[in-house]
Amino acid sequence: MPEMSGTGEVRKLSYGEAVNAALHRLMEELPETLVYGEDVGEPGGVFGVTRGLRKQYGDRAFDTPISESAILGSAVGAAMMGRRPIVEIMWADFSLVALDQIVNQAANVRYVSNGRLAAPLTIRTQQGGAPGACAQHSQCLEALFLHVPGLRVCMPSTPQDAYDLLVTAVHSDDPVLVVENRMLYFGAKEEVRVGGAAGPMGGARVRRSGTDATVVTWGAITARVLEAAESLAGEGVDVEVLETPWLNPFDTEAVTAGAARTGRLAVVHEANVTGGFGAEVVARVTESGVPLSAPPLRVGTPDTRMPAAPVLAEALVPDAARIARELRALVRGAS
Amino acid sequence: MPEMSGTGEVRKLSYGEAVNAALHRLMEELPETLVYGEDVGEPGGVFGVTRGLRKQYGDRAFDTPISESAILGSAVGAAMMGRRPIVEIMWADFSLVALDQIVNQAANVRYVSNGRLAAPLTIRTQQGGAPGACAQHSQCLEALFLHVPGLRVCMPSTPQDAYDLLVTAVHSDDPVLVVENRMLYFGAKEEVRVGGAAGPMGGARVRRSGTDATVVTWGAITARVLEAAESLAGEGVDVEVLETPWLNPFDTEAVTAGAARTGRLAVVHEANVTGGFGAEVVARVTESGVPLSAPPLRVGTPDTRMPAAPVLAEALVPDAARIARELRALVRGAS
Amino acid sequence: MSERRLADLLAMWRIRAFEEKVRDLRAEGSIVGSVHLCIGQEAIPVGACDALEPEDALFATYRGHGWAIARGVPVTPLFAELMGRATGVNGGRGGSAYFTAADHGFHGENSIVGAGAPIACGAALAGRFDGSGRAAVTVFGDGAMNQGAVHEAMNFAAAFDLPVVFVCENNGYSELTPIADMVRSDRLAGRAAAYGMPGHRIDGNDAEAVRFHMRDALEVAREGGGPTLLECVTERIAGHYIGDAETYRRPGEMDRIRRREPITRLREGLLADGVPAAEIDAVETRARGEIDTAARTALAAPLADPATVKEHLYA
């Protein structure tokens, strides 16, 4: 029997199952929700994440043509009219054929109408590297969306956050982009508290406490950062790992406080370095005037396209060993 | 009679005329060039910048349907086959309907083919605020493109750079985005040296030397930064203004050296602050470990959409007075 | 019969007088920025909006002043919007190209070519679940027919039988470029067949013809028959935007356009039917009077308050 509590029930779910559970709950509790996108209806999604919705909610969950502008644009229009569409862009890379509908349309509705109209749509997508994936199916594009005022963005990396953030996103009256990760969908099942009240946006998660440096990270690479941190602990290097699954709003205070406490800052993301959101984090902390005992550090994928051959891709995307090496140098001083 | 010299001829040209002169020269000296886009042929462009090309070069300059994916995609294909297309996206905002062709296509060709194919296209666009312009015609989007490895990006603000950078871009074997500005097109005529050899990419311009702070900037706002710097000079605050019209490649060394010299760093851009390229500049300088006597400063448009009413837009986009105020506080310490 | 035509005339004169006033205000500097007038195209919004119900959703383009007016948005807040007043429909944030007045079933202009078409599909889709019986109308130009988003929207609406009317105002030009040079056939209604939906090429300078076809299309839509494409053939008397030098006009073109334009035509028809000239002219006078008053009222309103400029970015 699943454990019951005042704020819901605890279930053992993988990340993908947690997304699915959130979608079922949202369809149940918010009759305005619609779920649609390519293959999300009858087939239940190419990753199985929307399974069961079509059967249970009929026309409120459906498949679409391969028409990202129509998917996103119709979500903007339906949201303006009081629906809460949850649409899927199968890979973040594909959003680039229809970015106008996110940036020039969804993000503008509330502001330009002076608050008289709103577009509370949720866009679910997933991104990132996977063994053998090609250059057009590997990019981490969160930085593009984080430069767009009016659009909320989050990037859960745990089953609990996958559940919670999606619930918060769909309850929000703003357009929200939820960036998932296909490598996480089929990960280990974890205990997930489901059914509680929708939480607020924002906030950081202290995934590990430590005193020698504050390492800010988000997305699937969080696991590698934690692995690196554990291995460093064995050497006496003790870093704090702060995951920021909400990137807009971003918890600048938590990050700055962490950096102030430890005196060192690193940001690790899977996206390529130049123009990545890591730059924003570094800029915010250094602007704050917090004294750092070492220059801030960014760890990310070098500025290249993404090769398909695993041996090549692995040479680019930071792994735990490289992350540990760079953090060690940050704490101990460059060797 | 125009002054002649070994490296060309000097002419009095406005920014828009300088772009036009570069296009004429490129059509003349590189038979592989094509110039096309919406209204660029017969009408000579909505800003008159492509005037005369159709008459002079016939089919090599032409109008297109309102089909940005077809414009950009065909430029990728033509470039793969040895042409040097120079295509226009009328406003940078419109690139969002077809970003796929820039990011997933143009930027990938050389890398993914392991150097066996190339896509030497040049994309000309223009961006930024203008009195009364609406939210969908006002954005400064350079940061989006600067997060794309494989794509060169520049942003000239003077007639000479408008000429030189375009010549360099079209001579380059890489895809290059040249971001112009419609407010500059019809500015004052200046002496422009035309006809010299195509220069290399990159480099920074010391627009003003100074000892109290290094102010990095690009685009149309450079003029406001210089105005602010001049007004501060009267108060004894003496800042260096470094314009970086090439943003990829970016002259990190020049910027870091400047910051090392003056001990203070500011970045001013018209784009909104969060996720803007100013963050990257701050990150690069602080990562370098250059000691700064004050926290770095970013000045940009606050994170909002862009309102049409001039009185509202003016309250957002930094003017010389605000820039001066912020730089003064940087140098003198916050008041 | 002549009563309805006089009403059409008034509705068209309201739009034309508005646009002419806008041109004046722009010239004198009370309005700044890019403005796209619909002079010559007034019969389309007048005929079309007459067929709409209050719950229907209308999405126009930057050339949408006439659509806002025909939909019943009061002209004073429209003028105010153009002049950056706090009392503007968008509080000054939208400007000429982004009027929005959802409370009048006017869900916004749009200045990205083609972007309104998918959005309209969504409004229609919402109607399937909210019991409103809503139909959605999206307006765009001939040039927009070549934009990917419009194609996707048409197929999306057709595949799902969404109650959408796609109104293409074919005025022969995309900015400064003739549509005839950009397509093999500029009889654009024919494209509807690609999506299995009906398409009609109609006289866009005849409000009555537009009204008939719009009613018909809406009836089909509300009965579950899905979308229709209406290509409304028209011409703009004004340039693409205020300031357009119109060097692309061919000899005699403007004379021909002026002979065919909807107000002149309707006036001539009314005269031929025996309506006294004075009665007809009184319509123009009345419209101009209303418009003058509205413009003056708008001009007297306070400018948008910069202190509020960061509000409403998020909920």
Next chain:
Amino acid sequence: MSERRLADLLAMWRIRAFEEKVRDLRAEGSIVGSVHLCIGQEAIPVGACDALEPEDALFATYRGHGWAIARGVPVTPLFAELMGRATGVNGGRGGSAYFTAADHGFHGENSIVGAGAPIACGAALAGRFDGSGRAAVTVFGDGAMNQGAVHEAMNFAAAFDLPVVFVCENNGYSELTPIADMVRSDRLAGRAAAYGMPGHRIDGNDAEAVRFHMRDALEVAREGGGPTLLECVTERIAGHYIGDAETYRRPGEMDRIRRREPITRLREGLLADGVPAAEIDAVETRARGEIDTAARTALAAPLADPATVKEHLYA
């Protein structure tokens, strides 16, 4: 006559044997990542590529292994590419969905649906200036017909009379979704009329039919007549990607598909014409032999060198 059909059979067997080997290599882990097989669709590339000249440019999709092979790209570097070898056509950087071999007139697969269509227009445009006489071919699926970029490309090519052949492989599905549910009519060739270009719905499981129509379309294109849309009706025997559970298949569907698939059909035709079974079976044996050797050679080549991973981002 039976000679050409035997040549077609060999060409189709090469593709099928390649794809089946890929499936095995993927199962055993020598290939990793997402792979889209074209088993069942071989007649289209075989018929079409036979009509191409060396200077023509071909743009395929992620389901493009067969196109690369039919275009004459040697199979060893294709296997090598799939296995991340330095000797791969892209040095291992492209993988299954991004084969590129410009020196063989194969200008690349593409894994963004519809993106190749505008790019092909550019290759055709270039031919107008470089004296090559080049035509361009772009291949995409039924689902891609609903993507904005394809629409823009078709109009662009038609308006400018560009020598482009748009090859739509209508295999009835977009990933896991039947095209019939996503359009009002899944007879997609009819859409060509929207652009004023010819469109033909042809038997895509008959290499001879594809060859005929491709030749014809290329002739029109080279004579300045502009683009053609060829809807090649086919079915995929494999899933959308390796690993697809194919739960969307209807009862009896796979049996029907197997009866109609091009290799079985051609074999039966040859038998009916009196070609000895042994001669026919020898073709398969020969193809499998070549493929086995190529796969072994590729597997023995060195992996791509990580030290080179940052090269060739810029000129």
